[in-house]
Amino acid sequence: MTVFGGVRSWASRHRRTLSIAAALVVAALGFTALYHLLHSVRPHAIREAFRAVSNAQIGFALLLTAASYLLLTLYDTGALRVIGRKLPWRTAALASFTSYTLSHNLGLALLTGGSARYRVYRAAGLSGGEVGSVIALASLSFWNGVVLLAGLAAMASTQLLPIFDIGLSLHWLHLGGMVVATLCLIPLLLRHFGLTALDIGGWRTPIPDLKTSASMTLVAALDLAAASAALFVLLPAPDPAAYPAFFLGYAFAIIAALISHVPGGLGVFEAVVIAMVPGDKAQLLAALLAYRVIYYLLPLLLAALLLAWHESKAWHAPARQFAAASESLLRELAPPLFAALVFAGGLILLLSGSTPAEAGRMHDLRHILPLPFVEASHIAASLSGTLLLFLAPGLLRRLNGAFVATRALLLAAAIFSLTKGFDYEEAVILLAICAALQWSRPAFYRKTSLIDAPLSTGWIVAALIAILGSAFVGFFAYKHVDYTSSLWWQFSLRGDAPRFLRASFGIAVLITGLALWRLFAPSARTVRDTPVGFDALEPALALSDSTDAFLAYTGDKRFLLADEGDAFLMYRVQGGNWIVMGDPVGNEDRWADLLWKLREMADAAQGRILLYQISAACLPQAIDLGLSIVKYGEEARVELARFTLAGPQAKTLRHAERRAVQDGAEFAVVAAAEVPAHLAELKAVSDDWLHAKKQREKAFSLGSFDPAYMARFPCAVVRIDGRIVAFANILATPNGTEMSVDLMRHVKDIPYGVMDFLFIRLMQHAQQAGYRWFTLGIAPLSGIDGRKLAPAWAKGAAFVFRHGEMLYGFEGLRSYKAKFATDWQPRYIAGPRGMAFAQAMAAVHQIVSRAPVRKDTRAPVAATA
Structure with missing residues (x-):
């Protein structure tokens, strides 16, 4: 077991390298099989078959x-x-x-x-x-x-x-x-x-x-x-x-x-x-090449051009005719389409550099350019194609630097295409891609450093397979040329094979240089924690529709602020795990940029990120980050316009309210400015609750009874005979969208129905204040159906939900909230795949269960140097 455990541990540490290697091996096997299948086919036969397509x-x-x-x-x-x-x-x-x-x-x-x-x-x-x-x-x-x-x-x-x-x-x-x-x-x-x-x-x-x-x-x-x-x-x-x-x-x-x-x-x-x-294999391959262009590349080019046209109208037209939602959607779709198109442009350059030039065009070119220009252009075009493969992921992430570099490379590559063999078709395609990219310029607005941008496993695999494919094409095209060392030094207009060898060597040097540069780069750029006042978070909090945003005031989190100051995310670092609490807060246009910045910081520190209790609104960014999505539970929400104590469905609530009133319960809302005067009495209630529940204060995803935290919010209290027997601090968004509570505590000997009474009065208070929603928090593991064909994690979660009452009371908690809730919204966890996900969840448990330590009223904002 020790040996197998060691192997699993090694495989887990090198999972990314093994994934890349496995994909390259499969691709290499495919190209090898293709090479052997075509061993009797001459390249000129393929060219003739391609020309024969009517x-x-x-x-x-x-x-x-x-x-x-x-x-x-x-x-x-x-x-x-x-x-x-x-x-x-x-x-x-x-x-x-x-x-x-x-x-x-x-x-x-x-x-x-x-x-x-x-x-x-x-x-x-x-x-x-x-x-x-x-x-x-x-x-x-x-x-x-x-x-x-x-x-x-x-x-x-x-x-x-x-x-x-x-x-x-x-x-x-x-x-x-x-x-x-x-x-x-x-x-x-x-x-x-x-x-x-x-x-x-x-x-x-x-x-x-x-x-x-x-x-x-x-x-x-x-x-x-x-x-x-x-x-x-x-x-x-x-x-x-x-x-x-x-x-x-x-x-x-x-x-x-x-x-x-x-x-x-x-x-x-x-x-x-x-x-x-x-x-005939030559005819089959010629048909396949034409099919690649017609069925794969042309629709991609068409999609990008149509999208660029729509975007140019949406952003540049004097009279806008498109709704804001449509513009936002176009901004979302432009980056992946142009990333794929630029990747295809890079592949075209590589394939062009691996195949013989047209003899007639080369003959005409010799009267215009000297041979050294032709040779240099051939290598430059191949290197430009290689760089385009690795710049495409930057476009996917909307990086301004990737846009500028890609535009420059496309323009240069179009010139190289003309000067290396007068490939005007290739130059037109590259210029068309560049024009479409230019029309969509506003989609690439992020200032994140291109140098620090990590490449995902999928993009690395795609780029390396494209390079491997171009090498296969070159070796196949020149298989009739006997290799000698003198080929490296042969320079002539008809020296296609030597040019291919020199370009391949240049590509290999470029790839090796990029890999070594990444390998020997500092493990992390300087990251500093700059203490700032909580007032720096207020512009983003003012835009939030979710009261979860106010967990920022618990004092146990780091923050990453958008440069514009209208959005932030909150997170903690536990070992190698960078754990984000909930959705980013504020302007949704900044969410993706913030999450990518945090991922870059975690990657530089050899860590991994996990997004905890995110909503469906954050799933697109989680998918783009390549994270594994798991449903965590459901949030119980009450649409206040529909909340009423009338009707048979509210019978139990009316009964609880009547009993509480008979026992002398009185509801009141203590303003935030008056909370400090009641802290001693509230603290006694809180301590009694913790002792009775055999609990200790939580952190990160919940607030704790901290005087500075409590004093920031109004507090709902229930008194009996003038004594506070239950309380809940009130969180409410400034825009009137949502109200909720964080700490909900009561004395041990509380009469029947008092907590229901507290919630009823709170919801009526929110109704009168004009709020749309009241949220009762999350029911963990709720809504996960572990059927026979469901994945193993879903089956396990459903089993714990049904039979884990002794551990937490999952089903009872959902049943209690269901008395009020009119709407259930799913919440998710997005994290690394495999065992790393379990390790990250263990880190979440540690920081949630650990009592918070608040030093002052300021919180660090992590920023890259």
Whole structure:
């Protein structure tokens, strides 16, 4: 066990490196298989096959691609119908188009396409759970379409694929197709046996009925048929009778690409198609290259250009015609789309540098530029492409420095494309990307240092695989050239292979330099804690709609302030864990920037961040940070306009109020200025409560009985015979949105109904003051349904909620709050994956359970030097 434990510990410490290595190994295997599959194919044969693709074939492929993306929008339309949310088709189309263009090109569907869907639908009013259900139902439709069409193709095929040529006959292939096609009936069978919904990650996703399921599966099958046909028509003289066998190969290829997690399935998709689809391999590869451009890159370019046009109108038009919500949504979608587009531009430069130049253009170029300019331009273009791959994540995070550097590189690379081989098509594409980027300039507003920006594992993998792919293309293109050491020193207009070698060496030096620079950089920039008065937090607190923001005054937190002063987040550092309490406070436009800054600080200190008790409003930022999302519980909220003691549902409340009044209970609100005069009596009540409950003061997520903290807020009290028997300090947002309480304490011998009486009077007080909501706090583990197919953490949480009364009283707490609550809002925890999540939660327990130590009325604000 010690050996295995040591291995697990080592793997946990090096999880990121192992993830990168695993993805690179899979990609390398794909490129190696592709190289061996094409060992007999000459590069000039591929060029000839590519030139042989007619305009009619390209036109048909474009039409089928448009049909596929149009059908993709119906995935979301059907899913929205299943969950009972009707949105305009244009909203579903925007979510679908942006989602699929990102996930098709970058992979990591949940973090790229899923994040785009989340932003669109949250702006349209859907909850986080509903967005998750839409994603789940769309995925179910896709896989149903795959198995249905693959089964039908197998049943209709008149030839065997090479993979089946192991003694199987067409009879067995047809029989297997029937079995595969029936797999799409599994959701209907589940519904037939009484399972009407699945709980996925805490989200309850309905199972579609027969009619809806059939229509969604048919849409998916038609989409896959159109997508595969867009590739099929690019083949020379495609035979319709061969399409069923072709689709089987296509289906295996997309499944392999998804399982491999290689961004865009680059190399893996091509290798599987060439291995499984009969036909000339040069023609297949030429068709695949054209398909990459038509089905992957053109929709991405179109999405970015359309978005840039909309943004330019929204920000620059004299008369604004777009609502503020639409502008905000466009700002959210621009960065991921342009990040993917710039990444594609970098890949184009690398591939261009790995392939031979056009002989005719090089002949014309020699009359304009001397050879040294051509050689230098070739290396500069390849290095620019490499840098663009690593700048793309900065655009995703809206960094101003990434925007400036990317714009400069795109302009320079367009010039290099012309001077290295007069590649005017390449230059036009790069300039178009640059123009679209420039039109969307306001989307990239953050001043965070580009030098300190950490690269996520996914982006590192994507960049390295792109470089690996370009190297594969180069070695394949020049496999007929015998290697000699003299190649490094050959300089001529026709010296494509030497230029490729020198450019590859330059890229390797650049990557090594970047890695060493990051490795030997200081472990952290200087971080200082600058004490400031709590008054620095007031501009942000004035904008808050949540009373949780006032936990800032507990005196046990650090703060990170936005440069504008209208937003902050509060956090604690426990060991290597940087724990954020709740959502950032204040202007929501600053939230993402604050969270990224904190992550950079934690990363520089070799720590990790965890977001504790965040709301659904903070989930997009948590997803962008790459954190794992777990449902923590539900917040009990009372809509004060609906709160009343009339009616049968309030019978128990009326009874409790009547009993408390009969026992002499009197309610009063003590103003904050008068609280110090009552602190001694309140302290006696608090001490009695702590002793009776065998509790000690909590911290971080709750306030404690601290004189400075208590004196900041009004206090609701209940007196009997002039003696205070219960109290609760009142937190209220300045904008009149929400009122709540933090400390709720009473004496040991309190009469029946007094606490209900306290809450009833508080809610009536909030009603009279014009507040919209009264919140009763969070019921931990509430709303987590641990069904048979739920993840292990959900099952465990549901079990503890139902049977853990001796530990905490989870179910009893929810039942008590349910007497008042009219609305339950989910709360989440977002943290690192795997065992690191458990370690971070242990750190949360330590800081919550530890009694706070307040030094003065000031709190440190962490700031980077």
